Amino acid sequence: MKVSLSVAVATGKILTALSRRLGFGAGSNFPGKVILRMRPEAPEEIASRLTGGCVLVSGTNGKTTTSNLLAGMLRASGLQPVHNKVGANLMTGITASLAQASDRRGKPRGDIGLFEVDEATLPAAIKRLTPRMVILTNLFRDQLDRYGELESLSRKIDAGLKGLSGGSCILLNADDPLVASLGGESTARKYFYGIESEDIGEIGLRHAADSKNCRSCGEKLSFSAHFFGHMGKYSCPNCGLERPAVDFAATRVELKGTAGSRLDISTPLWNLALNLGLPGLYNVQNLLAAVGGAELLGLDDHNIEAGVEGYSTAFGRGERIPIAGRTLFLVLSKNPTGFNEVIRTLGTEGRDLPIVAALNDRIADGRDVSWIWDVDFEELAPLARFIIASGTRAPDMALRMKYAGLDAARLTVEGNLKKALDKAIERSHEGETIYALTTYTATLDMRRLLTKIGVAAGYWEAN
Amino acid sequence: MPGMQLRICHLYPELMNIYGDRGNVITMVKRCIWRDIAVTVTDITLGEAIDPADFDFFFIGGGQDREQILVCDDLSGDKGQAVRQAVEDGASLLAICGGYQLLGKYFLTYTGEDLPGISLFDVKTVGGDTRFIGNIAVDCEVDGIRAQLVGFENHSGRTRLGPEARPLGRVIKGYGNNGEDGTEGCVYKSAVGSYLHGSLLPKNPRLADWFILRSLRRKYELEELPGLDDALENAARDAALQFTMKEKRFRKRFGR
CATH class of the missing domain: 3.90.190.20 (Mur ligase, C-terminal domain)
Structure with a gap:
């Protein structure tokens, strides 16, 4: 069955409203499934009408927080993001979010798409949505029973990134050796964010670390500072591979338990002093990703500050x-x-x-x-x-x-x-x-x- | 059991630990401590030699392809022979998933990588184009462990037992060695290879105690171990067995 875009969108909206009424939560997967069945090209059609293009945020941890922070900054700048904020990050959820934000003719009521995307879905999402920016937070072995092994997942993401157009950009977490190694064959511009503060981190890796060997020669990486998981400042004693130079850096980090942290952030354009109401170093990285994304999208420093200040906690x-x-x-x-x-x-x-x-x-x-x-x-x-x-x-x-x-x-x-x-x-x-x-x-x-x-x-x- | 000591060798803990396989070592350690058996854990990784006389129990977990290649290479010489020697001399051993594959004759991966094993187990493994993923229940056939084992499997390798090999048990639900002949794992002397993550030993305390007993008997005269309160262990195992039996099966394409 193939129908017009407006029929597909209307059906999706009705199903979304219905599943909310019936208490199935945001019910974002089923309506999306129906829309894709009725009109497979619906996400491409709606997304291509977003004047500000699309930004995709992917990775194992921090997708929701990063995209919510970035959404706050975009709103502070007067833009209206179309955003899947309830963690519905498969193609079905993204499709439902796009339909939900559209008018009857499938024209989105928003300027820019901002989607958190499941790691395994990223290659498909890149192909369909032709994003102007992809942000990758980190890769851990989360739900390996769904994704297969980390190795094959990263190969697939790499292949997906290769499909990005030359005018787009990739923002990568430099602290994650696996993420930092991605995008090598892509023509998109690459930028990096990471923690540069001298006094943060511990020596030695925990057993939960997933990616401790050099991506180019297989030698065990040496860490001068270790943040968590396999995140840190690393280099390869064998082939000389180094953590990439960082464009968006946390130069000072003061952690205050569950209350959050106080940060100095240095970017190519600004020095920012921010209070983040979210705990832990992992959220410092999420903020860096959002700040980098905002700056690369052309936002001002006061938009960034206002976005962080007005941030309300992502669900859960x-x-x-x-x-x-x-x-x-x-x-x-x-x-x-x-x-x-x-x-x-x-x-x-x-x-x-x-x-x-x-x-x-x-x-x-x-x-x-x-x-x-x-x-x-x-x-x-x-x-x-x-x-x-x-x-x-x-x-x-x-x-x-x-x-x-x-x-x-x-x-x-x-x-x-x-x-x-x-x-x-x-x-x-x-x-x-x-x-x-x-x-x-x-x-x-x-x-x-x-x-x-x-x-x-x-x-x-x-x- | 004062005066007794069990020495554990944890092989490649940082490379071969996928899906929480270290829980097996935690379980061995705790169940020794609760019985007042002194226990040591030595991590042995790439480039470090082993003396077969130094350890009573060996553990190696699962790993991803990249790590498996490094470990395969490291085990190929004296080190692999030292592990074999230890088992011949009566040490016990548990190898899970990727570790199990590397202790067989070979593992030919789906991408065509040929990984020779140390031939401790008479098994051969070939990678398939689908992964066997899901909860698994097994009827254990080893003397002294007449119990149902429960765990979670996730592997593309299909393992075939050679004429000399005895399986760890029969699959009640799930795939096991190859999804076809109903066998799961392999036993040789006091060495066990298995596809069960979970971790395996916490929910299967009788198997854990079998390893402890076999390891100690190498050095001490011993009939049996003092019992422990395993109410929580058994409750967790029974619950897992129950929903595993009820589960519908689905087969997942490799890598999607």
């Missing part, structure tokens, strides 16, 4: 929600590197913490939960007053905590998320913060639960 990325006289701190924790950073940040919050850790194994989380054995829960155990293991794989999470050194008295298994939350409230004190560390669909479940209780707005309305 460190939200604080008041509930029953306590604060629920909701952090998406979906892979070893992300989880380890969250644990490191919690280390600055003191001891005796009430914690809910929810592990789901739905398709969007990855069916394989083996990755929890790569997380340094040994460092979380001493921080916890209690941990309530929850989610579809609650017993696996509990078992991991047992082997991480959490004694039985501090460990509870409660698969039902609502009951887990109730228990956490019951066992914590008035005014205390409960830390909920949740995988992707567990974060969705928690958000839905909080909306139902009435303490949080539906996430598609939240920002």
